[in-house]
Amino acid sequence: MTSARHIDFLSKRKIAFFFSGSLLLISVISFFAKGLDLGIDFTGGSVYEMHYNQAADLDKMRATLEQEGFADANLQHFGSAADVLIRLKPVENISQKELSEKVLKVANSSQAQPGEMRRVEFVGPQVGEDLINDGGLALLFAFIGIMVYVSVRFEWKLSLSAIAALFHDTIITIGFFSVFGWEFDMTVLSAILALIGYSINDTIVVYDRIRETVHTSRIKESINEIVNTALNDTLSRTILTSLTVFLTLLALAFLGGKTIHGFAIAMLIGVVKGTYSSIYIASSLALSLGLTREDLMPPAKDNVVDDMP
Structure with missing residues (x-):
């Protein structure tokens, strides 16, 4: 035609x-x-799974993390609105345990009620x-x-x-x-x-x-x-x-x-x-x-x- x-x-x-x-x-x-x-898929970094008893406000959590120095934080709901997956690029001069505690504290400070950290994974540079x-x-x-x-x-x-x-x-x-x-x-x-x-x-x-x-x-x-x-x-x-x-x-x-x-x-x-x-x-x-x-x-x-x- x-x-x-x-x-x-x-x-x-x-x-x-x-x-x-x-x-x-x-x-x-x-x-x-x-x-x-490059994202943390390629550079390595940390992955944190958080659970709350109510729907988590990702915008508030992201803003709070940025204020505390985690500008590259990648947040998403994981399974439900009450579950959050946080991805961070490698952070220097801090141990993995201290970093996990800081992330938990900062994330909870942005929500009405605190949540719990259910999983922590570290993606190595290799x-x-x-x-x-x-x-x-x-x-x-x-x-x-x-x-x-x-x-x-x-x-x-x-x-x-x-x-x-x-x-x-x-x-x-x-x-x-x-x-x-x-x-x-x-x-x-x-x-x-x-x-x-x-x-x-x-x-x-x-x-x-x-x-x-x-x-x-x-x-x-x-x-x-x-x-x-x-x-x-x-x-x-x-x-x-x-x-x-x-x-x-x-x-x-x-x-x-x-x-x-x-x-x-x-x-x-x-x-x-x-x-x-x-x-x-x-x-x-x-x-x-x-x-x-x-x-x-x-x-x-x-x-x-x-x-x-």
Whole structure:
């Protein structure tokens, strides 16, 4: 089905390349200058499980902990509104016992009635380092799997462009966390892994449409016209899919609490960048690499000569 609209996406590709290049440069510079604010999943730290006889007020508890020097405290309800899980990054010059007693005292001072500490866990730096290594391997294997898939399914110029767009989306999404100093924890890493699949799916839909359009287009149509037609044909699907995901993530970001806030923010950024890159980056890069109609045409079958009498 061909769309009646016709937006000349490719005429804006130089602007898109400049915009994306600027974001990539800012992200890379921020990685080297600031790095990432890693959560206790990666750095190690302490975990405390508190129980109260009434619903605990997390906002008051968080404010009180911040006033007492625990600015990086991560709080969430655990099972019920009366149970609280407190995560702290490593605190120096204090024993684990003294730290536990101080956390209990400060947390109870923020509530109407005191609670009890039911569980204390310490996450060592080695565990955090192992999680960093495992997370890096997960990203690496995800990229390798997608690289193999697209290289088998598409012509090399399309495959290379799809992988470049995928790196583009991932680096810029992580770059936001580096530039703004947002905490990067396991939930954010999970979002990045989910975005890799989301982004490549959008790109594959566009590529499939480009290939179909080549087979049905008139011979006099240029490859630029064909790509523009394919982008217009898939625009409604791209916008509707991205919009429904975006609205869901927006609700999670504002109503889901601090625990999944990083996940929702990473997904929001990634969905926007993935939609943008599937329209302006992936296809434009393929054209810059010299994609032609002939690259997308099925190979001609050799004529078989029948020598039978």
